[in-house]
Amino acid sequence: MGLGRRELLLGSGGLLAGAAGCAGPARTGAGPASSAVPLPTTTPWRPDRADVDPAVKLRAVQVVEAIGAWPAGQGGAAAAKRRVAALGAAPSLVDAAGPLLPTADEAVLQVVDAQYGGILADSASVLVVCRQWTPGHATGTSGTTVDVRLRRARPRWEVTALHPARPGAAAPSLPxxxxxxxxxxxxxxxxxxxxxxxxxxxxxxxxxxxxxxxxxxxxxxxxxxxxxxxxxxxxxxxxxxxxxxxxxxxxxxxxxxxxxxxxxxxxxxxxxxxxxxxxxxxxxxxxxxxxxxxxxxxxxxxxxxxxxxxxx
CATH class of the missing domain: 3.30.1380 (Muramoyl-pentapeptide Carboxypeptidase; domain 2)
Known part of the structure; x- marks a missing residue:
């Protein structure tokens, strides 16, 4: 299973309590342009070897990680497209990244889990659940869930579309x-x-x-x-x-x-x-x-x- 996934127990607004599968460039502290609160260290997510098809999940997560995490000075859609292209995926996927690509000088992203939204012989949906931190927003409350669509191809599964979560605005009152x-x-x-x-x-x-x-x-x-x-x-x-x-x-x-x-x-x-x-x-x-x-x-x-x- 992904490194430390069983130990990843985050409160709905908490900071990382342990590494759990996932994310962009690992870092240990904030850079000169960052807030006083250092961004957490993250780890690349890895599928469980007993999964139905680990390669499907890994491919979906790699694209999400490439879009949602970047070192200082490499934010923005153009840089994200270069990172995605380096994976051999379509740079146009970035156009649908939405909340995965906030305006920030740098960001780190931790994939909490990747689960199937569906898997068939030649197509799949992988729901990539992630938390994201940017300077000034280092509380772990940011992040999204991305419905990543894939189709079977050679030499690897191909990501065809991204559908980030759109929860809507908070209600004025709750039951x-x-x-x-x-x-x-x-x-x-x-x-x-x-x-x-x-x-x-x-x-x-x-x-x-x-x-x-x-x-x-x-x-x-x-x-x-x-x-x-x-x-x-x-x-x-x-x-x-x-x-x-x-x-x-x-x-x-x-x-x-x-x-x-x-x-x-x-x-x-x-x-x-x-x-x-x-x-x-x-x-x-x-x-x-x-x-x-x-x-x-x-x-x-x-x-x-x-x-x-x-x-x-």
Missing amino acids: DAARGVLAERRITLPPAAAADVRSGHVHESVLRALLRLAITYRMYVSVIRSGHPRDVFGTDRPSDHPRGRAFDVWQIDGHAVVDPATSRRLVERFMRDAAAAGSYNVGGPVRLSGGAAGQFFTDATHHDHVHAGFTT
């Missing part, structure tokens, strides 16, 4: 459940997922289920609403995520779902508890029996996370 999720230390939210909750567009059933699961588990959420494909990948069926009626978890009690060393009993128990918390559609790497018809499922896409979807 108690939303405030509870944002405050719950046992629920870690990356920037895009936290912004989803603050937007007020996450369904109450999702929020209540997260709080119920947090009584028993420490969870690292990867995706809630934004940054996920609009349709179930490879189909024309709308996904529950963009409607604010689903969440994905990539790490349970400090253990990555994709890691073969993670207890399958732990993952199975979490999946069953997600169903008991109200999810009609629970997916993960474990094939489960019981439940309502079609309530549990497993496939290659859900080899690396647990999905919980809700109808009401």
Whole structure:
């Protein structure tokens, strides 16, 4: 698995507590043009060798890292295009980078996780979850989730499109459940997922289920609403995520779902508890029996996370 990924437990607004897969040029402090707060050191993300197709995720992450991190004096779209071109990817991808390319003299980026939004024989969606720091904004609250689309090619998978998360503005007021999720230390939210909750567009059933699961588990959420494909990948069926009626978890009690060393009993128990918390559609790497018809499922896409979807 990626270096130190099981130890990466960041609060929804916290600084790095350990290296976890990912990011641009490593650095140890701020340069002359930086703020007084040094930018954190980051590490390149690496896929787990037991992943369905590690090369797909690695390619997606490499492009995101190339765009979202740069040393002092090398900001801007033109420099990002040169970095992407050096990878053998299309420089035009930078035109869709959006929040991944803020106006700043320098930036560092840490990929928290890369999970499948879908993987088929010749195409894939990889959801690259990242935190980003720039001078003057070194609190770890910045960052995004990028839906990276790829197609099979030689000698490597080719990145064809980037779709960064667009959570929307924060709501003027939030229900108690939303405030509870944002405050719950046992629920870690990356920037895009936290912004989803603050937007007020996450369904109450999702929020209540997260709080119920947090009584028993420490969870690292990867995706809630934004940054996920609009349709179930490879189909024309709308996904529950963009409607604010689903969440994905990539790490349970400090253990990555994709890691073969993670207890399958732990993952199975979490999946069953997600169903008991109200999810009609629970997916993960474990094939489960019981439940309502079609309530549990497993496939290659859900080899690396647990999905919980809700109808009401």
